[in-house]
Amino acid sequence: MDNIAGTKSSLTWVVHISVALLVALWLFPTVGLFISSFRTADQIATNGWWNALFPSEQNLTLRTDAPDTQVQQGTQYVIDGNLFVTDGRPADEATISAWGTSSRDIGAYKPGDVAEIDDGATLTVDKTGNYHMEGPAAFTGSRGERVFVVATTPPELTFENYKxxxxxxxxxxxxxxxxxxxxxxxxxxxxxxxxxxxxxxxxxxxxxxxxxxxxxxxxxxxxxxxxxxxxxxxxxxxxxxxxxxxxxxxxxxxxxxxxxxxxxxxxxxxxxxxxxxxxxxxxxxxxxxxxxxxxxxxxxxxxxxxxxxxxxxxxxxxxxxxxxxxxxxxxxxxxxxxxxxxxxxxxxxxxxxxxxxxxxxxxxxxxxxxxxxxxxxxxxxxxxxx
Incomplete structure (x- = not known):
C-alpha cells in the first residue's frame, strides 16, 4: 500500500517526525534562554522559563526603610512604609502569603501577625507589603530591617539585564x-x-x-x-x-x-x-x-x-x-x-x-x-x- 499514488510511505512519516523532534530539541533550549534573558534573578531561581507569563510564588528578601526615616510618637519610635516600594517594586502587584525575620523560617508569620525583634521592638506586615515597626528605643544603623517574605508576584519581563x-x-x-x-x-x-x-x-x-x-x-x-x-x-x-x-x-x-x-x-x-x-x-x-x-x-x-x-x-x-x-x-x-x-x-x-x-x-x-x-x-x- 505504500507504493499507491497519493499516499506517503511509513518511512516518510518517520523522517518527518524525526525532523520535528530534532527541531524541538534545538528550539526549546534556545527559546528558554531567550526568555530567561528578560527575567529577574528571583524569577529564574523560583520557576522555569515556561512559567514566565504566569504569576509565580517567590521567596524574596526585602528591607524596611532606613532608621533615618523613623519618627517619634510619644515614647515610641515608629517606621512605616511598604516593603515592595522600598525594594523598588510596584506596591499593588504582589501579595504576601507568609513572612519572617529569619531566613531559617520564612513562613513564621502570616500577614497581620506581630513579630518581636531586637530591643523590644515589634514588626507587623500585611499582605500588600505595608509594614509598621515600632520600639521603645531609637532604631540605629544605616540599613533597614531584613524581612523574608513568600509572595505571589505577577509576570515580569525586563530589559535591565541587557542594559x-x-x-x-x-x-x-x-x-x-x-x-x-x-x-x-x-x-x-x-x-x-x-x-x-x-x-x-x-x-x-x-x-x-x-x-x-x-x-x-x-x-x-x-x-x-x-x-x-x-x-x-x-x-x-x-x-x-x-x-x-x-x-x-x-x-x-x-x-x-x-x-x-x-x-x-x-x-x-x-x-x-x-x-x-x-x-x-x-x-x-x-x-x-x-x-x-x-x-x-x-x-x-x-x-x-x-x-x-x-x-x-x-x-x-x-x-x-x-x-x-x-x-x-x-x-x-x-x-x-x-x-x-x-x-x-x-x-x-x-x-x-x-x-x-x-x-x-x-x-x-x-x-x-x-x-x-x-x-x-x-x-x-x-x-x-x-
Missing part, C-alpha cells in the same frame, strides 16, 4: 570588547580557509598531476585527526616562530583545522559539475585560473556558502582554540565564549546575567544561519539529483 550587561553594568566594557574580538577572530578564520580550500579543491577535481589520488586520500585521513592531538605541537610551533600570542596564530590554527573538511566538501562538489563546460572553456583557450575564477567559483557558490556557515558557527562558538592560541593575561583579546566563562566564575549566582550574555553570544550565529540557510540547503543537496 546592565551592554550599557551600564560593570561587565559592559568586557562584553563589548569580547564581541569585537570574536568578530576579529571569526571573519578571517572563515575567509582564509575558504580561499585556500577553493584553489585546492579545483586542483584535486579537475587538474591531472602525479600524486593527486594520494593527496585526496591524505585529505580524507586528516578528517579523523582529533583536534586536541594537534593543539600542543602547533602551539609550540607558533611560539617558536613568534605568532603564538595573537590573532595571526589563532587564524592559522582555525585554518589548519578547517581545511580538510573544506577541501573534501568543495572537491566533491566541484567534481560533480558538468565536464562539458570545463572542456569547452579549455577549447576556447581559457587558462585554468580563468576557468576557476569565472566558471567554477560562480557555480560552486552554494557549496562555498555551506562551508562558510559551518566554519563561522564553529569558530564563533569556539573556546578551546581561543584559550590555547590567544594567550593574553590583560584580556585585550578575550573572545565572548571565554568572557562568559569568566562571568560564570565571578557571577555564578547571577543566572539572569549569564542567560543574557549567552543569548547575546548566539544572536550573531542565529542571524547568519537564518540569513544563509537557503544556500546551506542548496549546498548540501547539490549533486544528489541529476
Amino acid at each position: 546592565n550587561l551592554l550599557f551600564s553594568g560593570r561587565n559592559t566594557d568586557g562584553m563589548v570588547k569580547a564581541f569585537f574580538n570574536t568578530m576579529t577572530v571569526t571573519i578571517p578564520a572563515t575567509v582564509i580557509p575558504i580561499l585556500i580550500a577553493a584553489f585546492a579543491a579545483y586542483a584535486l577535481a579537475w587538474m591531472d598531476f602525479k600524486g593527486r589520488a594520494l593527496l585526496i586520500a591524505l585529505v580524507v585521513g586528516l578528517l579523523v585527526v582529533p583536534l586536541q592531538l594537534a593543539l600542543i605541537p602547533l602551539l609550540k610551533l607558533h611560539l617558536a616562530i613568534g605568532i603564538g600570542k595573537g590573532y595571526l596564530g589563532v587564524w592559522l590554527a582555525h585554518t589548519g583545522f578547517g581545511l580538510p573538511m573544506a577541501i573534501y566538501l568543495l572537491r566533491n562538489y566541484m567534481a560533480g559539475l558538468p565536464r562539458d563546460i570545463i572542456e569547452n572553456a579549455r577549447v576556447d583557450g581559457a587558462t585554468e585560473f580563468q576557468i576557476f575564477l569565472k566558471i567554477i567559483l560562480p557555480l560552486s557558490f552554494p557549496a562555498l556558502a555551506s562551508f562558510a556557515i559551518f566554519q563561522f558557527l564553529w569558530t564563533w562558538n569556539d573556546l578551546l582554540v581561543a584559550k590555547v592560541f590567544l594567550i593574553d593575561a590583560t584580556g585585550q583579546t578575550t573572545v565572548m565564549t571565554a568572557q562568559i566563562v569568566d562571568l560564570l566564575g565571578t557571577r555564578g549566582g547571577n543566572w539572569e546575567i549569564l542567560a543574557t550574555a549567552a543569548f547575546v553570544s548566539i544572536a550573531v550565529p542565529l542571524f547568519v544561519f537564518f540569513a544563509m540557510q537557503k544556500y546551506l540547503v542548496r549546498g548540501l543537496l547539490a549533486g544528489s539529483v541529476k
